[in-house]
Amino acid sequence: MSTAEPIVSAAPQTLFDKLWALHEVEPEAVDRPALIYIDLHLIHEVTSPQAFAELSRRGLSVRRPDRTYGTIDHSTPTTPVAEDGSRNWVSSDAEHQVATLRSNCKAWGIALEDWDSQRRGIVHVMGPELGLTRPGMTIVCGDSHTSTHGAFGAIAFGIGTTEVGHVLATQCLMQRKPKTMAIEIDGPLAPGVDAKDVVLHVIGQIGVGGGRGHAIEFCGSTVRAMSMEQRMTLCNMSIEAGARCGLVAPDQTTFDYLQGRRYAPSGEAWEQAQRHWRALVSDADAVYDSHVRINARDIAPTLSWGVHPGQVMAVDAHTPASPDADQRRGLRYMGFGAGDAAIGRPVQVVFVGSCTNGRLSDLRQVASLLRGRRVHPSVRMLVVPGSAQVKRDAEAEGLDRIFIEAGAQWREPGCSMCIAMNGDLVAPGELAVSTSNRNFEGRQGPGSRTILASPLTAAACAIAGRITDPRDYLQEAAA
Amino acid sequence: MRTPFSRLVSKTMVIDQSDIDTDQIIPARFLTTTQREGLGKHCFADWRYQADGSPNPEFVFNHDDAAGAAILVAGANFGCGSSREHAPWALLDAGIRAVLAPSIADIFRNNALKNGLLALPVDESLYQRLLQRRGHAVEIDLQRQGIVLDDGTVALFELEPFLRRCLMEGSDDFDFLLARLPAIANFEGERAWTP
Structure with a gap:
């Protein structure tokens, strides 16, 4: 006779598994998804009004205004306020949408970074900047690029407006646990190659639907060596591979970034937080549902040639020589032929900004090439900082002068030409090189054509007025 | 409370393209609304209308024989891109009740x-x-979890049981979530560490 010892489950876990378990109010069952607690809910003007209206309709309250935080970014003009205080709204609807968020936040006691705030910014730039985004959290927002916040070792994902309502009312969501995927990137990045090139390359490898149903953990020596801003660029575009979210285990780089930020813990709480954060790593022998290995040495400056972020190539490569039906459609829309080079193609617009590449390090990259040079006369170039903080920091370094003297427009912070719903548009037929995240048909305006690229590549194209290999300028600088 | 969904019989309309993104389903310039209603006229706007606003005769929505079709058949990775719920709102408002595709984007x-x-x-x-x-x-039967074509082809499908129940009852997560509020409050009170 023996008393059965309880079997201690020591199955190795991935970081995602650990974070998920920390937020399970109730585990999933056959007949219902898990109940997952949400630590931080970010809201903006576009995807929240109908959720607040639903709360009113049902007579419900915002349960945790202290875990909810708002900004205005999507439909806001990026031109400066006029002397009479008026703003260049694209429509009265856009103005009404922002006013609706303002009154909802006021009614429920939710913090909102409004026009007059020095902390306003694109929601995915603002959250990390203020230290709202922290390791170990679950973070949601009615915006697919919420995956950005995963760079801090958080589960962060975009939701629809119905779920915005669920979180407002209960601070929880019903979710089936996604599968896990490791994307392990090793080796040093070549000169002229940045996080944007890495993530475009990754999407090209696994496909625009390759991450569907999965939480991606980015790991490997390349990722370890990346700054927080680079990791944010990487995680930001995990949704462009169709993933539920992307994340990176927190480390000293993460802690150094967070220390001293407005909402980061301080004093004893900071020490305590770090102890918890350091445990947020995948176990050495954890098994992922799939595992992709990428050699960083294989990554060149990368750009998109088609109509989704999986249709990419090295800047000096050629479009597919034998395209399938979907590729043919992409080529036709973009005005490319099969087997064409991109280099040399005239460019009409260059856009630097967005939650993907609108941070200070991105602007520094652009300024490093524009310094002492001119934007080509046939190019209209917009540089739109990701937040008021980015704008101040850039101006303190004189980056704004470099952009303006080169002939670029230096704008107020916002999503601007990335989603092109505030009136910042690429005209029909124009070709834009953009540091944003989506090159879908008409994304930057009806009939617009978008080539996604890194800030450095965008700067090179702006100077040349054509698609250009940014390494040409690096060599020039070195010579 | 929505109309319960148990069975749908309709002719199909087909867009045989992969990776149809939500910017095509409802372009961003129509997202300045604060309503859910009225987006159907903008559904697939850039494919459906020509630059002068007239219907594009090439696009399936404008074909005479597509009138009344409530089932959209489309290529893989349908709905990729943004989280805008305006995309399903627009499709529903345009009369679409079901989308059948080899794969569908998660959000x-x-x-x-x-x-x-x-x-x-x-x-x-x-x-x-x-x-x-x-x-x-095509007939889609949620009770039997089957799709039946008019040539006799029958295929069974899987659907997450909770969502299936919600569809069939015309209910949603809200009532379930609200009933869990005590458990949620407990969780908040008992967390060993709040990040």
Whole structure:
């Protein structure tokens, strides 16, 4: 006779598994998804009004205004306020949408970074900047690029407006646990190659639907060596591979970034937080549902040639020589032929900004090439900082002068030409090189054509007025 | 309370393209609304209308024989891109009740099902069959979890049980979540560490 010892489950876990378990109010069952607690809910003007209206309709309250935080970014003009205080709204609807968020936040006691705030910014730039985004959290927002916040070792994902309502009312969501995927990137990045090139390359490898149903953990020596801003660029575009979210285990780089930020813990709480954060790593022998290995040495400056972020190539490569039906459609829309080079193609617009590449390090990259040079006369170039903080920091370094003297427009912070719903548009037929995240048909305006690229590549194209290999300028600088 | 969804019989309309993104389903310039209603006229606006605003005769929505079709058949990775719930709102407002595609992007699918738009992945052979039978009647039966074509083809599908129940009852997560509020408060009170 023996008393059965309880079997201690020591199955190795991935970081995602650990974070998920920390937020399970109730585990999933056959007949219902898990109940997952949400630590931080970010809201903006576009995807929240109908959720607040639903709360009113049902007579419900915002349960945790202290875990909810708002900004205005999507439909806001990026031109400066006029002397009479008026703003260049694209429509009265856009103005009404922002006013609706303002009154909802006021009614429920939710913090909102409004026009007059020095902390306003694109929601995915603002959250990390203020230290709202922290390791170990679950973070949601009615915006697919919420995956950005995963760079801090958080589960962060975009939701629809119905779920915005669920979180407002209960601070929880019903979710089936996604599968896990490791994307392990090793080796040093070549000169002229940045996080944007890495993530475009990754999407090209696994496909625009390759991450569907999965939480991606980015790991490997390349990722370890990346700054927080680079990791944010990487995680930001995990949704462009169709993933539920992307994340990176927190480390000293993460802690150094967070220390001293407005909402980061301080004093004893900071020490305590770090102890918890350091445990947020995948176990050495954890098994992922799939595992992709990428050699960083294989990554060149990368750009998109088609109509989704999986249709990419090295800047000096050629479009597919034998395209399938979907590729043919992409080529036709973009005005490319099969087997064409991109280099040399005239460019009409260059856009630097967005939650993907609108941070200070991105602007520094652009300024490093524009310094002492001119934007080509046939190019209209917009540089739109990701937040008021980015704008101040850039101006303190004189980056704004470099952009303006080169002939670029230096704008107020916002999503601007990335989603092109505030009136910042690429005209029909124009070709834009953009540091944003989506090159879908008409994304930057009806009939617009978008080539996604890194800030450095965008700067090179702006100077040349054509698609250009940014390494040409690096060599020039070195010579 | 939505209309319960148990069975749908309709002819199909087909867009045989992969990776149809939410910017096509509802372009961003129409997202300045604060309403859910009225987006149907903008659904697929840039494919459906020409630059002068007239209907594009090439696009399936404008074909005479597509009138009244409530089932959209489309290529893989349908609904990729943004989380805008305006995409399923627009499709529903345009008369679409179900989307059948070889694969469907996660956020779009979730948003669709929560609004009573039955977004169902189908296997490649059924997709090919649906292409061959474009415009013909298809029956989707949520009770039996089956899709029946008018040539007798029958395919069974999986659907997350909770979402299926919500669809069939015309209910949603809200009531379930609100009933869990005591458990949620407990969780908040008992967390060893709040990040």
